[in-house]
Amino acid sequence: NQIRPILRLARAAEEFGKGREVEFSPRGAREVRQAGAAFLEMKRRVERAIEQRTTMLNGVSHDLRTIITRFKLSLALMQDTPEAAEMKKDVDEMEHMLEAYLAFARGDAGETAAPTDVAAVLEDLRTDSARRGLTAEASFSGRRQVTLRSAAFKRCLANLVGNAQRYGKRIELSGENDGRTLTIHIDDDGPGIPPERREDAFRPFYRLDESRNQDEGHSGLGLAIARDIARSHGGDIRLDASPLGGLRATVTLPV
Template sequence: MMRGFRFLLRPRSLFTHMVALLIAAVLMGKLGSWTVSLDDRAAAVRRTHVEEMLLRVAATTRVMASLPAEHRANALSALGTTETRFMLEDKPAVRADYVGSDPQQVEAARARLRDLLGLEEGQVRLKIWYRSENADPGFLHNPWAAIDPVAMGMKFAIQLPDGQWLNAINRRMVQPTVWSTTATLGLISSILMVAAAAFYISRRISRPLRQLADSADRLGRGETVTILDAGRGPEEVRRVTHAFNAMGERIRRFVDDRTRILAAVSHDLRTPITNLRLRVELLEEGETKARMLETLDELRSTVEATLSFTREELGEEAVRADLTSLVESVCDDFTDVGRPVAFSPAARLPVVCRTGSLRRAVRNLIENALAYGGDAQVSVRVVGPHAEIVVSDHGPGIPEAEMERVFEPFVRLESSRNRRTGGVGLGLSIARSVIRGHGGDVRLVNRSDGGLDAIAMLPITARPLHDSLPLKKAA
């Protein structure tokens, strides 16, 4: 029960939002109409009481008129109650000129009693009063006060055929009925109808929106997303779906064109670099030749790294894989050739990724740690809905002001990086590009005890791995 209340008090989905809002609207509407009707309900209860008293007094008058005078006193004592007293007197108990606070009500009651008894104008007198400020409410008043009991009084004077007056007085606390079983059933049926309508509307809207959100998430991770059906849901949802399909197609074309151009440029640069190297080899030995060969080697490494990256990006589909096995296999590749890389075992973590690109990103982070820290400790951990690959080294670290700049292409920090062993400055840039393409990010953190942590964050897929085999070493 409490869980159901929390479900409505803190709605999360579109359906719960709509149900909560519509139920609140129904309750507020019912409350408003019920509050407005309180005065009418109280007035109806008082009118009913007046009608009951008129019928009772009329019946008593007929009985008294039919009885001999000597038997009337005994009959009256039997007809009286704690709320109503009857008396036979020679004079009327109500003045002939009495009007009261509500002349229309008094005149209507007097006319009703005359009709019931068939008497003339002067033979029936009536007085009605209330001891409550809410009995006769004005335009500006507290409607909730109408549910309070009202002290109601009525006095009658009816002339009998022999000239005597039957006087009667009634005092009663009238309690208005403010709620009923019918009102409860009506409220419950209204809420059920609102919930059913909200369920239908939210399902019609939320289903395509849920598909849209899932496709947007997959597109952000670099997965291939099929074209969504733009003919479902309301017009606004259809427009959003159509815009998403167009956006996804433009992004795919843009990324594919950019990657192909980059691959083509990198491929075309290999031939002139090779020709330049052949020409440099013909030069005489010396410092100039050595520097030129070093520059050509650096340029060739840059082209090869770029070409290798673009080849992996082109045509590779995202699949479900075990992140722990993938990272462990990359670490095994380094340990097999004697590099000081240690991996901390962890549980299986399902992710959706392009395995070739992700392996390159992890490899770049490890190579960065080996080049500038001498060793690498690799671990995989879970932080909320994300998995983190942590690559730690015992190097000199990076100044805080340079943390973001090192991710720019071809940037190497000369104060802490060796130009001969530091590569071409694309490792961290490629790693971050790959990880961001999977919906994550890479950040660097200097440890207080010295060294640097490179942390790659990836979203964990909600879909299980089922029986998919863990990844082994790279070929």
């Protein structure tokens, strides 16, 4: 029966596409084993490329952070003048943008998927929004535990919620796990994004108008990073009009 080895290969490819650890050894007829061996070779190449990219970025980030630290130390020794204050502001913004660029380039490489309490993540984000003075609600239905890259997943939602916090006064977070798909809606009552520009908003370094830029540091990477993380889990993010009158960001991930 060659159906079982083919199904095992399909499941391994699906799990790998979701960013999860895969244990697989080719079995079955010669053609099926060849396909399995090709999958394992592809998997090794992808993992090797990610490892090389991560190593390079770690070296680059160390060198750039060292230079920024020197700038900050030099500015700390200067007298407090309006010019020095402006320079400090520029260096802080440079540091913020550098971290955003490196986070986008690095992705969520190196993190292992683990069971994550999605409802607790939403509640933490609701608490943070309320602490900032916004009206915030959170709800969740279905199984709370989902296997995800936890830190990356939280960063994805934090980017989306942070965007809503900056442009709205009311935020609603809702999630549902129906056993096949995890769906999360993030709604706000801010100015929103015109339909024809919603897909453009995900492009790295793309600037929306000043009424709704992607992130406070103006790196243009907030939504791009969020979508990159969602897609690395085999899912995606969509932007629509919110029932609250602003923007709705919908995250869908296979479970």
